[in-house]
């Protein structure tokens with residue numbers, strides 16, 4: 284894209300109001316952001332746009348963490364109403380930012396279906412929960428299914444619904460768009476640059492120590508994905524995340540078959556990216572068998588290329604049983620990623636109780652939530668205010684207490700992938 288077009292797009296994005304008072308305050312603040320994934324990039328963009336002096340520190344490269352291994356499904360699905368509303372705000376924010384920032388979002392909607400009565404029950408229950416909400420799902424019979432989605436051979440339909448509000452992105456591309464926009468406003472990003480120390484005078488943060496030297500900062504936003512607990516421990520806060528590995532097969536590009544994201548029978552989840560690649564999985568977590576015990580316990584790469592290729596080929600083959608047009612799609616790569624998954628499944632966002640100049644933003648579904656976290660976090664940091672939409676997600680819910688969810692457990696039959 285030409286620079287002039289990009290700046291023109293930014294002018295549209297700038298339409299979001301930043302009050303003169305916030306801007307005046309922002310100019311006086313040096314804000315560090317740790318993490319160049321989609322969440323850190325969005326926060327850096329919104330902070331810099333509001334006038335703060337932002338430097339983003341990334342230990343390897345942009346989008347090299349969970350973001351590059353993400354399915355990139357944008358959706359509001361959750362049984363918790365408050366969280367559903369936050370997700371909705373973010374999907375709507377994506378709709379506003381899509382054209383100005385040229386994010387290239389595919390707004391194709393989502394179909395969830397089952398072949399047997401057991402899975403059908405949970406698909407129906409989920410559809411019913413979402414019916415009448417802003418998500419407005421539509422129950423599908425076989426005829427409707429085919430009309431909306433002729434590329435799919437669904438088999439016998441025990442239950443199915445369509446949600447038009449969902450979309451999908453290339454999360455790496457979107458991260459680069461956010462970072463480019465942040466830089467256009469004046470933000471700096473430094474990588475590779477690892478943050479490995481926080482300096483405090485009394486309880487006030489004064490600087491951070493990195494592999495590239497010391498940098499003075501007034502506030503630090505920690506959006507370091509699965510490494511967030513390590514950085515928060517430097518601020519005296521103990522945060523635990525759940526280990527949550529996930530694999531995705533990526534095919535080589537093939538001609539367009541569909542724009543929809545699918546949750547199919549037996550844990551199958553897939554989409555076709557705008558560049559033609561089929562991306563998907565057939566299982567949300569590694570099965571609980573001895574061969575997978577290591578991967579279920581800690582972060583690691585695949586032991587060998589043959590295993591990687593075998594998993595990838597199996598997944599694509601399964602997908603092609605319901606997407607016949609993809610039967611000749613060869614595997615390009617199989618990714619193994621680790622979700623930054625809070626213990627109770629909900630975002631952890633807010634000032635760290637033991638060091639209020641340090642602010643944490645770590646979450647699963649960070650691709651969906653990045654725009655709204657960018658907006659709300661920047662406002663909270665620059666105005667020392669508390670936004671109601673973020674109230675249930677404070678790190679204080681884990682301080683000194685057993686980290687049991689403030690909301691109970693997440694029981695959505697929907698993919699943890701998303």
Ligand SMILES: Cc1cc2nc3c(=O)[nH]c(=O)nc-3n(C[C@H](O)[C@H](O)[C@H](O)COP(=O)(O)OP(=O)(O)OC[C@H]3O[C@@H](n4cnc5c(N)ncnc54)[C@H](O)[C@@H]3O)c2cc1C
Nearest residue numbers: 318320322342348349350353356478508529620648649651
């Ligand atoms: C298999 C899979 C499927 C998923 N599917 C979806 C989906 O469909 N929809 C959705 O919304 N979400 C999905 N997610 C979740 C989503 O990808 C993450 O929530 C999101 O990418 C988190 O972004 P982030 O910027 O917080 O973290 P990351 O992308 O992990 O970025 C954190 C960055 O911090 C850097 N870092 C760490 N420590 C330091 C340090 N000390 N100094 C400097 N830099 C540091 C890392 O190098 C990394 O680049 C999925 C995740 C996985 C793994």
